Amino acid sequence: MAYELKTKQNDNSVIEFIESVDQPKKREDAYKLLDLFSETTGYEAKMWGSSIIGFGKYQYKYKSGHEGEWMLVGFSPRKQNFSLYLMSGIEKMEDLLEKFGKYKTGKACIYINKLDDVDEAVLRDMIQRSINELTK
Numbered sequence: 675m676a677y678e679l680k681t682k683q684n685d686n687s688v689i690e691f692i693e694s695v696d697q698p699k700k701r702e703d704a705y706k707l708l709d710l711f712s713e714t715t716g717y718e719a720k721m722w723g724s725s726i727i728g729f730g731k732y733q734y735k736y737k738s739g740h741e742g743e744w745m746l747v748g749f750s751p752r753k754q755n756f757s758l759y760l761m762s763g764i765e766k767m768e769d770l771l772e773k774f775g776k777y778k779t780g781k782a783c784i785y786i787n788k789l790d791d792v793d794e795a796v797l798r799d800m801i802q803r804s805i806n807e808l809t810k
Contacts (some may be wrong), residue, residue: 681723683745688719688727697749703789704751711796714801726750726759732808746805757786760800762807768799776804 692708696703696789708719708727717729724734728745735741748759759781760767764779771777771784778785 683720683722686721688721691721700751706789714798715805722777746808747801755785755787760804763802767800769797
């Protein structure tokens, strides 16, 4: 049975999605992240699934033969925190994470409570590094 990825790029409105964020401060930070990611990547923001804003895309193929398409980087304003998706891998960001600020990590993403908790210049460096790794 082939595995079908549920989270795909679509034509839903990024702005409408951000406007649907309940908390005013989180919505404000989402707009700041939208600008930061757009400026840093040079890619247009696109919705991936119903709750992830992604930038760029790349093709992947696992040794198992499974292949697909995924965003280069992205973020999501979740109820608890922001999820930052740096698809090249968090382990490649250790030197930058030391200077990043207040965060937690998951398997494939970094969680921040608000943009004021982190160094935006370091986030730009992390975004750029992730894109460079995936596009070389």
